[in-house]
Amino acid sequence: MSVDTEWSERFSAYGKRAVASEIRELLKLLDRPNLISFAGGIPDPTLFPRTLIAEAHARILDRAGSGNVALQYSVSEGYWALREWLAAYMGRKGVVCTPENILITNGSQQALYLAARLFLNPGDGVLTERPAYLGALQAFAANEPEFLPLSALADPSMAKAKLVYVMPDFANPTGETMTLADRNAVLDGADRHNVIVIEDGAYSELRYEGAPIASLLALDIARKGSIEASRVVHCGTFSKTVIPGLRIGWLVAPAAVITKTVLLKQANDLHTSTLTQMALAGVAAHMPQSHIAMLCETYGARLQAMLKALAAHMPAGVTWTRPAGGMFVWLTLPESIDAALLAIDAGIAFVPGGSFFTGARKPNTARLSFSLCDPVQIAEGVGRLGRLIAEARR
């Protein structure tokens, strides 16, 4: 089209962050025999509560009353019973709130996108960990901000910050967890600089050891006395604990923020599927506690297998994180090795770490996901990776 050049400049902001083709290439690799993949940060589908989900859909669609409501247009805020369930669920985690503080979104990705679109203007400063979740960077990049390191929050002279993004529990891609002191320091800095904090709780439920630490939103509510006075916008999702494919997430924020985000959501896609929201409300209400315990036991064993294999197979000069939950271990190779140049035709896939960075990239890093492989495959895959790295050092 002849107008192509007119959009290309703005568009490059997305192009730089385009992980789509990368992930798709990696998914294609999965069809190769003998490939062991630590690439996708995706749940193991054999652990999905498929029968519960099938029953919830059948229960709704079998009757005209509920079925016709489920298939009709609905309000942009989301299905009330699901918002009620989520308000109670967040309340059990110290986030005292009402359904009016909850907006249902298409996965937490849309919560991140809408919050970014609401708050960011071109040139605004966005502070993130380096490395950080690529999907959040994409959502922010759409608004042409300036990316700054999270550490800038400690600088009293920092001028242009508008928004801080954190994933405090078992972060994608590093697996690391922020200490309580770190969380409080972020809140102190956010108050000092008067910025919004977007908290991404995607992996919070997947803790395999130690005690949970309060979310930044819960801590800020305790400080300020009410969610309405908080500056934290919390994004949650059913993608890691129930299923990802149905795309149900949520945003928790002061009611004034929800009211404005609802209008954005309406302009964006009117509302999230009514049927899916009703089904998830049913599944959430009937889900046995043992489901998440089973996920934690299974993934926890895979994490331990990966840590054990890394200790056994990694050559000297390689270091890695030791997460307490989530789906990822973050590997740092000797500086001379570019992780993107490894793993071609070696029967092992992972995501090279470079693309998770704003600012200077560290090409000698890699994200390993342990969520899709059993312990035997993990041992074998880490062994292959160790040999690759050892060869690359020569």
Place this chain on the structure above:
Amino acid sequence: MSVDTEWSERFSAYGKRAVASEIRELLKLLDRPNLISFAGGIPDPTLFPRTLIAEAHARILDRAGSGNVALQYSVSEGYWALREWLAAYMGRKGVVCTPENILITNGSQQALYLAARLFLNPGDGVLTERPAYLGALQAFAANEPEFLPLSALADPSMAKAKLVYVMPDFANPTGETMTLADRNAVLDGADRHNVIVIEDGAYSELRYEGAPIASLLALDIARKGSIEASRVVHCGTFSKTVIPGLRIGWLVAPAAVITKTVLLKQANDLHTSTLTQMALAGVAAHMPQSHIAMLCETYGARLQAMLKALAAHMPAGVTWTRPAGGMFVWLTLPESIDAALLAIDAGIAFVPGGSFFTGARKPNTARLSFSLCDPVQIAEGVGRLGRLIAEARR
């Protein structure tokens, strides 16, 4: 929140177009006994193919193979089999294209939103009919354009146009259809001014009389020889012919536009629900032709009932459109009457026309939807409205 003032200015662009609260208020009215509502532009839920949809979900979820694919993450472009079906469907309407020309979206609202976000920068000119579909105006307004009348396309000196929006068949809110000559004139003007044309085909299948007229995309493909050379971006939806609540729509465009919009979609919400796409692909493939014929017969009879009742009950000085399809009749009252001041506690609801306008509003207009009422209710409701208007003239 203390940063409120920083976002309020941009946000006012949405606020001005906020139909959310308006529609919600109208929906509340539906609970009132004896109320007859011509307000919502929504399909009649008793006509939904609920059993087909229930069976499609059960078929997918009952087996681990398809069920686990349906519940897992998927690619941002959409489910391949659904894109294939849509390419063939569009092909039968003269839009020669491949699945690579199709992006699956959350209803056509998201197709409009993503296209607008891709093409528009603040201050760009957007040409629309006056009045025009409010959801499109919301999607465009998010990018702070300048709204211009469609007639500006005929002005050779017009400088700032970037995008034209048209709903050529049975438009929301007027019910009017563009002639073939009008469609060609828009394409001529778009070529002359080098602008994008966004075509909204939401109601195209709901034709109750006369022969279909080719879409602007089909006409442009015939002119240019290939979709890849077209400047038309077409937005379609299952919301009017199957069900709205599942939120499945699509965008048809040159592959180069799809490639870029996919990255925006990914930043926005990763992808549309895999299960819902698989279910819709099954429903679309198995839907009897008689379903749309039944919808057209039912809604067509309601339209005739409304036109007949208007002729019987409207006082002198009131005029209305005579649509050949869709869900709406557009009423123009004597200039002294503000439609927003009618209909309070009179047992009749509709949408006052003022909010559908960019530029100067015409408060003496109203949108009447006939999709939710049977012919007896329509006659009674139009009678009430006629008496209200007659009283207001005194």
